[in-house]
Structure formats: C-alpha cells, structure tokens
Amino acid sequence: MQKFIAIFKARNIEFLRDRATLSWNFIFPVLLLVGFSFVFSGDGKALYKVGILDTQATELKKEPSSFIQLEHLEFVNYQQAKKAILKVDQHKIDLLVDFSQQQYWVNSTSSKGYIVEQLLLAKHPEMQRSQTTGKPIRYIDWVMPGILGMNMMFSCLFGVGYVIVRYRKNGVLKRFQATPLSAFEFLAAQIASRLLIVVTVTSLLFIGCNFLFDFYILGSLLNLFIVAILGASSMIALSLLIASRSNSEEFTGGMLNFISWPMMFLSGVWFSLEGSPAFVQGFAQIFPLTHMLSAARAIMTDGASFSDIADHLIILSLMSVVFLAAGSWLFNWNGEKG
Amino acid sequence: MTDILQIKNLSKKFSETIAVNDISFNVKKGQCFGLLGPNGAGKTTTIEMMEGILKPTAGEILFNGHPIDKSYYHDIGIQFQHTAIQDYLTVGETLDMFAKFYTRTLSKAKLIEMCALEEIANRDTRKLSGGQRQRLLLALAMLNDPKIIFLDEPTTGLDPQSRRNFWQLIEKIKAENKTVLLTTHYMDEAESLCDEILIVDKGKIIQQGTPKAMLKEHFSGVIALLPINVQEKINRANIPYSVIKQQIEIESENIEQTIKQLLESEVSLEGLQVRSPNLEDLFIKLTGHKLRS
Numbered sequence: 147m148q149k150f151i152a153i154f155k156a157r158n159i160e161f162l163r164d165r166a167t168l169s170w171n172f173i174f175p176v177l178l179l180v181g182f183s184f185v186f187s188g189d190g191k192a193l194y195k196v197g198i199l200d201t202q203a204t205e206l207k208k209e210p211s212s213f214i215q216l217e218h219l220e221f222v223n224y225q226q227a228k229k230a231i232l233k234v235d236q237h238k239i240d241l242l243v244d245f246s247q248q249q250y251w252v253n254s255t256s257s258k259g260y261i262v263e264q265l266l267l268a269k270h271p272e273m274q275r276s277q278t279t280g281k282p283i284r285y286i287d288w289v290m291p292g293i294l295g296m297n298m299m300f301s302c303l304f305g306v307g308y309v310i311v312r313y314r315k316n317g318v319l320k321r322f323q324a325t326p327l328s329a330f331e332f333l334a335a336q337i338a339s340r341l342l343i344v345v346t347v348t349s350l351l352f353i354g355c356n357f358l359f360d361f362y363i364l365g366s367l368l369n370l371f372i373v374a375i376l377g378a379s380s381m382i383a384l385s386l387l388i389a390s391r392s393n394s395e396e397f398t399g400g401m402l403n404f405i406s407w408p409m410m411f412l413s414g415v416w417f418s419l420e421g422s423p424a425f426v427q428g429f430a431q432i433f434p435l436t437h438m439l440s441a442a443r444a445i446m447t448d449g450a451s452f453s454d455i456a457d458h459l460i461i462l463s464l465m466s467v468v469f470l471a472a473g474s475w476l477f478n479w480n481g482e483k484g
Numbered sequence: 485m486t487d488i489l490q491i492k493n494l495s496k497k498f499s500e501t502i503a504v505n506d507i508s509f510n511v512k513k514g515q516c517f518g519l520l521g522p523n524g525a526g527k528t529t530t531i532e533m534m535e536g537i538l539k540p541t542a543g544e545i546l547f548n549g550h551p552i553d554k555s556y557y558h559d560i561g562i563q564f565q566h567t568a569i570q571d572y573l574t575v576g577e578t579l580d581m582f583a584k585f586y587t588r589t590l591s592k593a594k595l596i597e598m599c600a601l602e603e604i605a606n607r608d609t610r611k612l613s614g615g616q617r618q619r620l621l622l623a624l625a626m627l628n629d630p631k632i633i634f635l636d637e638p639t640t641g642l643d644p645q646s647r648r649n650f651w652q653l654i655e656k657i658k659a660e661n662k663t664v665l666l667t668t669h670y671m672d673e674a675e676s677l678c679d680e681i682l683i684v685d686k687g688k689i690i691q692q693g694t695p696k697a698m699l700k701e702h703f704s705g706v707i708a709l710l711p712i713n714v715q716e717k718i719n720r721a722n723i724p725y726s727v728i729k730q731q732i733e734i735e736s737e738n739i740e741q742t743i744k745q746l747l748e749s750e751v752s753l754e755g756l757q758v759r760s761p762n763l764e765d766l767f768i769k770l771t772g773h774k775l776r777s
Binding site: 148149151152153155156157159160163164313316317318320321323324325326327328479480 | 535536537554555557558560562564566567568569570571572573577580581582584585586587624
C-alpha cells in the first residue's frame, strides 16, 4: 500500500507544480463558458413555441378558426402533462394548452409566454390560467456539462496516456521497473491520482462557474458527482489501454486524437444528436463521454433520479473494468517487443 | 569467494539480430566486475538481462543459486545508462518516494552524505548538473542497501573532475564489501576500479580475467610511442608496429634493444615515449578496434 501511496503522492505533486498545465486545466473551460455565455446571450428567434396535450390537439384540428391556425407559432404535442409543465418551467416552450380541460399554463417570468397568452385569450377567452415559475434553460446550461465533460476527457486521455508514454520513452518506467513496485501498483496509483485531480478540478470549476452563471440544476448533486467519477474512471482506463505498450509520443498522440475528436463531436458536447440518423446515434453509444453527458444532462435539466440513469452508470462501470483489464494485461514497462 | 551471480548460456535475439550469443560466466561476491566492449557489443543487453529488465531469449541467471524473480529487486540496485526521474520532485522527495518501495533502506541522511547530495537535497531534479544527477541516480541505486549494484556507464558524459569524484564514490561502495557490476567505455576507469573484467564483442565473450593477469597474458614488455613522421624509416628497419591515434606504437620485450635498433636505422627518437601496456592496448589487440569506434 505504501508503494501505491508514494506514486500517488508523487504524481499529484508533479501535477500541482506544473503550473502551466494546472492553470490551463482551470482557464480553458472557464474561457469557453464565458465565450458561450456572450455568444448565446441574446434571443434571436422570432418563433413562439406552444405545447399542446396530445389528445386535444387532434380535436383542435377540426376547428379552422382556432388558435392553432395562427402563423409564426410552432406547436409541439405532449402526452404527459408533468413533462410538458416542466418544459414551461424551463422556458423550453412558451405556453402549454389543454383544450379538453379548457386550461393553459404559462410561466410568469417569461416575456414570450405573456405574448402567446394574449394571443390565446383573444381566440379562447374561456380558458383557465395556471401559472408556473422557473428559470429558463439557457444554451449555457445545456452546454456546460459538455464543456466540463470535454475538459475531463482531455485531462483523462492526455494526462494519463501521454504521460505514461513519455515516462516509458525517457526511462522513468524502466527506473520503476527496477524496484519491487508492481505494474498493478503503478497503474492503480496513476488512476487514483488522475481521478482525484480530474474530479477535484471539475468540482471546483462547477462550483465557480455556478457562482458566475447560476446554472439550472434540477437533480441531485450527489448523483452528478457519481456520474463524474464513473465517467472519469472509464476515460482514464481507456487512456491506459491506449498507452499500454507504445513508446512513441507521436503515435500515442495520434491515437488519442483519433479517439477524442469523434468523441467530442458525437457525444453531444456542443450540440444534441437528436434528429441525426439512427446509426450516428447508435455509433455515439460506444463512447464513454456520450453516457457521461447524457446522464449529467438528465440529472441537471430533467431532475433524473439514480434509477433513471442506472443504464448509463452500468455502461460506464463496464467500460472502466474492460478497458482497465485489457490495459493492465497489455501493459509493458519498457516497450520491449516479445 | 562464492559466486553471487551465475550466468548460464545466456542469449538475446531482437528480430533477426543476435545481441548476446550463448554466454556463460560467474560473478563473485564482493568483487567489482567490469563488462567491457565496443558500441553494439551486447554489454548493455547483457547487463539488462542480469538486472531482470530484459527477458533472455535463452539461458538462465541465478542469484545466490536461485532463478531471479521480482523479489530480486530488494537485493539489487541499478544505475541505468539512459534513464530519467519524475519531474517536479526535489532530490529529497525523490529519495523518499523510492524508499517507500523497499522493506529495507539506508537512512536518507547516510545516502545524502555518502553521495554528496547535501547542497542539492532541496533542488528540483530538473535543475541538476550531469554530475549531480549521476550522484542522485547512484543514491537511488544504493537506497535499499543492495547486495549487488549495477552501474551501466555511470560516468559517460561527465567532466574529468566529476568522473574522479564518482570513482571515489564507487571505491566507498566497494569498501562496504558490495558486489559491483560496471560497464564502461573508459579503460582507465575499468583498470582502476575492477577486480575482474569480461570483454565482449559481437555478443560473445572474448576474454575474462583480472586486469593484471590479462595484461600479463597478452603483453610481455613495454610500449614505445613515436610520432607518425618516422613511419618510413621504421618500415625500412623492419620493426613490427601499429598506428594508433596517429602515433607509431611498438610493443617491445626489450626496450634497450628496440631503441638500439631504431638508432641504427637512423630513426629520430624525438618525441619517444615509453609506457606500460594498459587495458586499452589489450582491448585493441583483442577486438581490432577502439572502444569508441
């Protein structure tokens, strides 16, 4: 155990004293978030979005003079009232109408909701008003898990894989090999150290950015923390697998880029894959980042419980175990072939 | 003295290249054993197999009569030819970290004193000079109070003063009755430090013995050195010689007779030097080329 602690401590000291890397780990995601908050602060859309509980929408089509005939309104059908009301809370839709109950819901803090409400009452003055409150979900609320997830991904992949290959190339691993330290103790310490660093940095960033941007968080922070730990573990294990044998930084850098770039674009860091071809959505499921971001967003914006995200957590755990087992099996101290 | 290491029919093949070809020898407890050979002779491959770093293609290595395993690392210390240590740690922190790997260690104070690390104990390892770095690597090799210390070209790249200082450190280690396995390019180093020498070339052993015995076996007199400009006259005198480093070298069993012969052939004796044969002469005689060729 003391061998594990010695390597764990040394790796943490190395990270903390490498000021440039440490600063970049904090500055990069904050810069991205600040940039996005400015770029997407305005609301350029002229369209109003109205939710209609499904069964009534069918009946409404029979009434040509009804509210639904108005132009520049987009109508979305919902089957579950609870889910639809949550959308009003989150400003994802401007108004929710239930024609069967002669009732509508509007968010009292939404200016767009007020406009659409006036349009509805002009056509259907008999409608009963129900009021909700809730902050709008901004793009920054949606993109924040993506940016933190991307930062975690780069930190896990390059902070472990690249470092191990560099250690192998310049002989640090050979020096460790010539001691009673086992490969398992060395790898376990690398994982633990990087996990501690990544989760600490991400938590501090999350707290700091939440202070700045007041993120929309509906679910449990503990569940979010569990997602972060499992997500980081799976990506560190993936990195160990990639770096298990090579002693070429160029090759490993290429491999890490080959993995990280598709993961960044297909895992939903910047935009949702909803509406993309089914095979693309299916392919994205092979990446740990996809599962981490899906679970994190479900917790934050939909208030998903532990059982709601259990499938993602199981997949992340399995990925961690499989990648780590393969990486440990293939691991070579000095890159000697055969 | 008993054999602490026994090397039996050791071979190493990399793809189609045979780096070490069926070599066998023993290392006695408490001696400084030198492994010499030109670049590419197979000495680093041999020593790395003896350290347990490289897996032999064939053959076996016995430590105190038993095949080596991971526990072997509790009893040996290694200073590699090419290695690095983790960045951003101080010399003291590096010693502390490595000390945690072993069940038995020398005290940090003793190591620092022994390897003259007092002034750099709190220095970042990235800011060490070549000599300071080698002293730290030697301290790491000594940390577990090993029975055998492997030193793979420990003074390569050091200035003459640092080399001499390093020799003194090795003498201290020898005085503690530890077994030292040394590879070096420097013949004066091997001659000064080693009790027994093994010369390898092209993966094979070409000579083994004490430096004195080997020199006695291959040389029976002294070596006379003359400037290259007398080569023509020496050719006429029919005296056997070799040209090394742009100098005429004549091996002579009777130097008075050789000088008389030279004078009779009107060879100028200006610049004549006479010295005893050394390991470098032996090495050239045996391998046909210089160590750094």
